[in-house]
Amino acid sequence: NAGVTQTPKFQVLKTGQSMTLQCAQDMNHNSMYWYRQDPGMGLRLIYYSASEGTTDKGEVPNGYNVSRLNKREFSLRLESAAPSQTSVYFCASSEAGARQYFGPGTRLTVL
């Protein structure tokens, strides 16, 4: 039982490059989330998926797209990376409650 897994753990991109962050959970949760965490800013919600087949914008969705591939997987795509997207990205899942389970994070640097 791995919980929430994320790949890659680290990534360096050049401005304008694209990439997809992968997230998977094995807890059969309906809801999944993508957050970014910047120093002194706490966690900010980018996108979420309340159930398979649905996605909605969070607080800071600009520059990102998501896909809920199936119940287990929720990916985050940066189409044209910018230095302002340098951050730590966390994926989380929950069963429609206040308790969210977080993955280990992806540390992204955009040069």
Place this chain on the structure above:
Amino acid sequence: GQSLEQPSEVTAVEGAIVQINCTYQTSGFYGLSWYQQHDGGAPTFLSYNALDGLEETGRFSSFLSRSDSYGYLLLQELQMKDSASYFCAVRRGGSQGNLIFGKGTKLSVKP
């Protein structure tokens, strides 16, 4: 708008008791959660208060007053391993259980 306020840093000694306060201003309030995050790690769930009053889980307790839009996390018998950042988060409700996080309180426990 929505906002959560918590102190940025708190320092305490081993064995002591520390209280981390959180005040919030948000629409659609369902409850208040607390998460712990060690440096370089992922946030982990500590507690959730949907109703007024005190919830106790081992050395940690959490309190909520909905009328005052206020809550706190109480850590007793502090240990060195409690040195971490602590985030309060408002659950805004709905089936997706979206959370809005505060900016976090960095707790340093000294010997």
